[in-house]
Amino acid sequence: MTKLLEQAIAKVRELPDEEQDILAIQLLTMAASGAPVAELDTETRAAIREGLEQARRGEFASDEDIAALWNRHGL
Numbered sequence: 001m002t003k004l005l006e007q008a009i010a011k012v013r014e015l016p017d018e019e020q021d022i023l024a025i026q027l028l029t030m031a032a033s034g035a036p037v038a039e040l041d042t043e044t045r046a047a048i049r050e051g052l053e054q055a056r057r058g059e060f061a062s063d064e065d066i067a068a069l070w071n072r073h074g075l
Contacts, residue, residue, distance in 0.1 A: 019052065
């Protein structure tokens with residue numbers, strides 16, 4: 001394991017369990033696909049941080065919002 005990956009895992013261990021699971025799923029998905037990971041731009045990083053902060057505050061989409069999303073996409 002590289003030093004950088006060890007550092008990343010050490011940081012992830014400090015997060016709440018739910019966030020650790022989200023990151024674990026992302027890592028497993030990327031490792032399985034073999035697709036290269038591009039650097040995230042500043043805007044994308046900010047959006048991810050905001051989403052994590054919203055989750056920490058318990059701000060989730062309502063069931064009605066999710067149903068409307070599925071309906072808009074024919075799912």
